[in-house]
Amino acid sequence: MMTKNWLRKNPQVRTIRVAAADLNGQARGKRVPARFADKVVADGTRFPMSVLNLDIWGEDIDDSPLIFDTGDADGVLKPTERGFVPMPWLEAPTALLPIWMFRDNGQPYDGDPRHALRNVLDRYRTHGLTPVVATELEFFLIDDSGKKLQVPLSPRSGKRRKAAETLSIRALDAFDTFFTDLYDACEAMDIPADTAISETGLGQFEINLMHSDEALRAADDTWLFKMLVKGLARRHGFAASFMAKPYAEYSGNGLHTHFSLLDSNGANVFDNGGPEGTAMLHHAVGGCLAAMHDSTLIFAPHANSYDRLVPGMHAPTGIAWAYENRTAAVRIPSGSPKARRIEHRVAGGDVNPYLMLAAILGAALIGIEDAIEPPKPITGNAYALDLPQIPDSWDEAIADFETSDMVARIFPPELIRNYVLTKKQERHYMAELSPEEQVEVYLDTV
Structure with a gap:
């Protein structure tokens, strides 16, 4: 063996x-x-x-x-x-x-989240379809040794850069020893880490994992990568966190998912040769939008998650889709028609990757099975439009997840029950903590 x-x-x-x-x-x-x-x-x-x-x-x-x-x-x-x-x-x-x-x-x-994703993938197989999945993970490098979180000292310069440095090579170079060790570790663990960039937050970075036609493996990669980044950062003398919103004044951590579907011949069923995509792509989008409100508890599972989902902070709040528009919850990227795919942008970095992919792919499959037509794609700034909204509170998300018919078509009853009980207990005890104490809970765990 x-x-x-x-x-x-x-x-x-x-x-x-x-x-x-x-x-x-x-x-x-x-x-x-x-x-x-x-x-x-x-x-x-x-x-x-x-x-x-x-x-x-x-x-x-x-x-x-x-x-x-x-x-x-x-x-x-x-x-x-x-x-x-x-x-x-x-x-x-x-x-x-x-x-x-x-x-x-x-x-x-049925209470195992990996089996929940396997169940969804088994349903795809009955339709002769194979999801191809890639994830993009944002995280912060943080010095949490004092009372206030701050960006770590650069091992190269010994200085702190207290500013967002979007797509800054200097910011990547400042932590080059960490990123070199991280990529070496990914190779050793067979995690397909691709591009790294600096993001808009204070000490925030994003690494993309390459697409895979084995969605269970993509979820494994994402789970293992989060574990690796957090563990390796501690070995370098600072913290790494995927929590949704460690800094109130900066954008939070997202975990974006790209997916397409292959038929039994290996052809992308979203590709119609042009930018608009096929009817099946539209139906998959329709399913994602139809399930989005009720499945928000998967994409925003913690008290801190809802600090990220605020207008104008690079996280979606309205339920809508668009072509090449990052203000929308669901985006259809431009590029070669052969790579036509859907980007689902709602999840925070604090999610369980197995549940997240099950929720996204399960919703898309319902859209395909029911031929759900999405509303027209939006143009312009989604934050400025009158759109149906993603739940803006943990309470609302828990209640809607528990009673949703759409969620019940994706997840088994035992998992829904267990997850709701977990979130209700966490909500009760989190209410007793100050924001600073909540950060201490989430910084290393999620």
């Missing part, structure tokens, strides 16, 4: 982590000596199903039926097809084995 061979070829690895993503995208699992890894590879491991349904602090959900009602029963965690990946942010040579949860009878556990 490939996973066993990887350890044989990497005898320097003495310990492994086995970890699955919970509903918040947090890695939950165990540390195992490498000499016992063969047993984990062959038989999997076990931990309670409730572990994938913890709140952002890692606490049990108070009224979860997964705990006392079922005796806090175990699930079986099996390796994903990814196999072992190194963890270059740790000092000791260590490998991560991604796992996902099944029931004792072999059925996938």
Whole structure:
């Protein structure tokens, strides 16, 4: 088996982590000596199903039926097809084995976010369609050693640049040692990191991951990349954060998704040879817009998420689509018709990538299945138009997600229930914290 061979070829690895993503995208699992890894590879491991349904602090959900009602029963965690990946942010040579949860009878556990995406992809296969997905991740490098967050000292100059430096080569060069290590680590982990740019925020950067016709792998890449960036930044003496809005006065972190669809012959079904795209593209857009309001809780899962979704701050607030217009929630980029695709711009950097891709691709598929016609594409500034709005509060997003017919067509009932219970508990306890205390919670976690 490939996973066993990887350890044989990497005898320097003495310990492994086995970890699955919970509903918040947090890695939950165990540390195992490498000499016992063969047993984990062959038989999997076990931990309670409730572990994938913890709140952002890692606490049990108070009224979860997964705990006392079922005796806090175990699930079986099996390796994903990814196999072992190194963890270059740790000092000791260590490998991560991604796992996902099944029931004792072999059925996938519906509360596992990776299975939620797999369910959506299985539905695409019944239509003879394959999504091709790429993600763009924004994050801040932050010195959080004092009472106030600030951009770290440049390792090159020893100075702080207290200004946004959009597409600045100087800003990238200031942290060249970090980015060099990051790209080397991505290569070691087989994460397809492409272009890096400096963004509009204070110490903010964006890295694009290359497109993949394996959407589960694209989600894995995104999940692993977030883990890597945060861990590697700490090794360099500062923090990296994907939280939606660490600085009130600057734009927040987005996580934009580009996707197209291939038919059984490998042809892009969004390509009609021109800039407008096919009827199937329009229907996919229609589905994304129709589900957007009710699925906002996936794209903005935390209290801090709603600080990002404000007009005029480079995050969409109106539900609309457009050609080559970054003020719209859904954008159709220009370029070669062969690469015609949809860009979904709502999600913050603080999302769970598995749930995010499931929500986007699931909505697009509903649009295709129901032949949903979108409204006319907008032109000009979306913030200045009278448009249906994305929820601007956590309360509204939780309520609409819980009762939505569209959401129920994308996610299984158990996942919806667990996710809503998680968010209600987090909302309750976050209300007791000051904004500064909330930042402390989110800075390293999301």
